[in-house]
Structures are given as C-alpha cells and as structure tokens.
Amino acid sequence: MNLKPYLQAVEAYLEKYTYGTNPNELYEPIGYMMSLGGKRLRPILVLLGYEVFSENWQKAIPASVAVEVFHNFTLMHDDIMDKAPLRRNHATVHTKWNENIAILSGDVMLVKAYEILLQGVEDRFLRAAMQKFSRCATWVCEGQQWDMNFETQNEVSIPEYLEMIRLKTAVLLGFALELGAMLAGANETEQEKLRLIGENMGVGFQLKDDLLDVYGNPEKFGKQVGGDIIANKKTYLLIEALQTAQDDTKTELLKWLSVKTFSPQEKVKAVTKVYNLLGIKEKTENLIDSFFRKAFDSLAEMQADESAKEKLASFMTWLMEREN
C-alpha cells in the first residue's frame, strides 16, 4: 500500500507548524524531538480511520498531527523516567539538554497537542474529541506508571502485562482510529468499534515490538537486538518463559536474571536459547496473531466502504509483518 500521500501531508503540516519561539530553550527541544521522525503511525491511523467513513482525509490532518505531538510528548517524558540515552539513534532531549528542559518542553508539547486538536476539530465534535483525547491521555499515563511499577514488582502476570501495554501503547492507536472516525461523521457505535480495532492492533503491535527486540534481524531492526533481555525487562516473552520453564531451564533463566556482571552478548545468547527451548517465539507469534486477528475480524464485519476498509487492513498487515 502507498502511505506516501498521508506521510507527506503530515510532514508538511509539521513542517509549517510553529510551536513557539521564545525562550529558545523551551521550543528547540520540541522541534528536535519532532524531527527525529518515526513511522508517524498514529497520524496515519487518524487519516485511515477518517477514510473508512468519508473521503477528503485531508480535513483530518491537523487533528492527526495533534496525536503525533501527544505521542512525542509521552516519549520525551518517558525517556527521562527510563534514563534512556538514545531515541531513534539520537541523544534524548534530557541528555542533549537537561532533565528540567525535557520536563518543561514536554509539558508544552502536551498543551500544544490540545491546541492543535482544538484547531483541527469542528465545533460539533469539539467536546467529544477533547473528552476522548483526555481519557486516552490519562490511560497512557496510567500505563506508564504500571510499567514503572512492574520494574520493581517481583511477579507480573500475563494479564497484568497485557493490560499495561494496552494502556501505555494500544489505547492511543485506538484513539487515533476513533478520532478519525468521529471527524468523518461516524456514529458512536462505529467510532467505538474502530477504537477497539485500534486497541487490539495496538496490543499486537507492542507484542511484535517485544518479539523483534529478541528475534529481530539485526540488519533491519535498527536498534540493538537483545536490549530487553539485557535489562531484564518483563516483556511477554520473559513472563511466559518464567511461567513455562522447569528444572534446569528455569535455573538457567533465573541465573541470568540475577547475575550482576555479565557479557551482554553472552546473556542475550543464553536467554534466547532458553526462549528457543520453550517455544517462546511461536507462542508470541500466536499471541500477536490472535490480537491482529480480532482487529481484522471486527474490521471485516463493519459496514463501510470496502476499499477504505481494505486500505486499513493492508496497513494492519504491514504493522503485523514489519521487521523494525
């Protein structure tokens, strides 16, 4: 499928939008963050959600950009909390400038997300758009807090993990589709259906991220493979492995989780070997599949323009099969 027209429209809007100018310390990091790129999945979802119910997706461009700015606000603050040095192979804002600037620039980005949404929404949709955006923003923060809690929590169950990624990642994809549908004049039921499609796709999307972090092709992945393993990140893969492993395999896994000094390469290799032994790759692929399947099925059932549905479906396929 050809995403170029959507991408170009989103980039063109971002290009001409001015967040502010003075003080420079506040606005430069915003421009920097937004310029790091990324796949712009969320604005594309707004536009594709719009197209399911109406032509002229161009009308939804400003609203779609609001979702991208919000997403980048969460990344800027998450990077502080995770003490991440890099984002898309560039220094994170709190590393390039400092934490205070990353906090405050992030705050302004959240305000700007509201402002851009405000500009992009007709009066008749304004209250609903603002309400649903705020609800979604709250969920995303809740997801980030759960994620932080899990770092120090001894046991995380699979349902707990899935709920965390639903909040932290999936609800925003759900909101993107819902917003697009809303602005195209879809009714509440249709909006809600599209929102849930986005949520299921979003959970599948994050699980795919977890999978690629271990099984990605290093040449295509773009990031270091094995980062989650090195950091003992409680992803679906690790939680499932901990639940399935027995005897020597369990001992081996626990050893690598508790070891303080180690060769990263060796740890990644050893834990991946445990995963292989336990069939974690296939289990993860099945779970990813089941979430995307739910999304595809619900989409197929919807009464809407077939070619627009087809477009969204190919986008979902692309997301599901992506290698980075």
Added chain:
Amino acid sequence: MNLKPYLQAVEAYLEKYTYGTNPNELYEPIGYMMSLGGKRLRPILVLLGYEVFSENWQKAIPASVAVEVFHNFTLMHDDIMDKAPLRRNHATVHTKWNENIAILSGDVMLVKAYEILLQGVEDRFLRAAMQKFSRCATWVCEGQQWDMNFETQNEVSIPEYLEMIRLKTAVLLGFALELGAMLAGANETEQEKLRLIGENMGVGFQLKDDLLDVYGNPEKFGKQVGGDIIANKKTYLLIEALQTAQDDTKTELLKWLSVKTFSPQEKVKAVTKVYNLLGIKEKTENLIDSFFRKAFDSLAEMQADESAKEKLASFMTWLMEREN
C-alpha cells in the same frame, strides 16, 4: 470581605472529585498535592470575575477548580526543577515519592485540568475557554523557562524580570478573571479588560511575594525569611539593588553574592542592610503599588455591577496588603 462561601464551594468540589484510583502511585500524589491547601486565590478569582458580570457564581465552580488543578500541576513540576524539598511546610511530591512519580502525576494533573474545565464549560464557550487556557498554559511554561534561564544568566534587567513574573505567575491570575467573565457572558472586550486587571494584580502579587521574602514578619510569613537572599535569587529587590549600589555598598553586595561558605543568618542580615541603605523596600512597595493601582483604575472604569466590582477590589486590597 468574606471569602468563606467561595472557599467552601471550591473545597467541596475538590473533596468530591476523583482524579482516578489505579495505579495508586499515580493518583495518591495528586490528592496529596491538592490537600496541601494554599489560598485558592485562582479559583476565587474565577468566581469573583464571574460575579462582576452575573450572579450565580456557583455555575463557575468546576471551571474554577480546573484553574487550581492546573496551578498545582505547575507547582509539582516546578518543585522537581527547583529541587525544592518543601512545599507549604510538607515534603514535595518528588521528595516524598520520587521524581518519576512527580513527573507523571503532574502530567495527569494537566490532563485533569483540561478535563475538569471541559466539564465546567457550556458548549458555546468551549472553544474559547480551551484556547485561552492553552495559551495561558503555554505562557506559564515560558515563564518557568525564563526563570530557569535567569539562574545562570549574568545580568537580568528589570523589564526582563517583570516579563518573567508576568508569564510565570500573573497570566494565570489574568486567565482566572477572564474565564470567570467569559462564563458569565461578558463580551470579548470586557473579558480582555478583566484579564489585564488580573495580570497587573498578578505582577503586583509576585513582587509582594519577593518583598515578604525579605521584609516579611517571621511570625506571620510562614516560610523562612531570607530564602531568596540565601539563594542569590534574582528578584526585583536584588536587580534593583545591583543597579543602584555604588562604591563600598556595591562591593559589599557583590561580596555576599559570590561568597561560597557563609552563615545564612549573617548573609540575610548583611544583604538586608544593603537593601535598607538603598531604599529597596520603598522602591519595591512603590512598584507593587503602581501595578495594583493600574488594576484598581481599570476596574473602576469598567461598566459593571458596582457591588461586584467592590468585592473584587477588596480582594485585590487584601492581596496587596497580605503578610504571608
């Protein structure tokens, strides 16, 4: 004047409002922050602004609370940036919990401020209220960034300082009055007049804060007197003193600004002595007076209910003459 009815209404709304419940780590800090109290000046200003143009200020209560929640969001994030251990004699959120929690709870508070405002505003005012709130929120962040910049900037001029406190503090008082006026049905011109009254009052209010930090009665002030002097905070008092001082007085002042180890008490005493010599107290009082005077004059000129104007005027008098 009797502020009790306003205060009780605001507290009652805050009491029954639930920000959220789960995860507790996210929401407990919000409840904690809001329970630390404060004077609730900003919601009161919304209600008094409303009353200038209409009765039934009760209708503006939710909107007034949104402004208070926003204000407390800025305090939570500012406290991280300033590394402040205490807020209203209690541990700050980042001290009691940690920085990450203070960042994220603050983020949710900003979202909740929008959400509460949304609930408190009729459709016909929604876009304008959201737009003006966002504009004000951006200004407040800009003010905080200037404030941080000034910490490491060698020279800060008096106009620069006044512009910083206008953004950081005064515009929110302006927005509070403007919002009240808007919701009471005042026209754009009247709203703008009230906003500027709030801004002038707000600059006077912050200058009074600076004055009290040096000249407050320790028994009434509630905070340690001299905190700004100890921290070399570039307030109006210091900037004016640096501009006025000559010869030995200048040498004495610069000595205290550069000294690394010192008795705080001794420094406060010595710098205050310099201020006294230069008549800084009187100069500050005159400047405070001039800002409040502008506010009083504009209010007097407004075509509105005289008794409601009188109420707002007494509130301003109380703000101007307060001792803590």
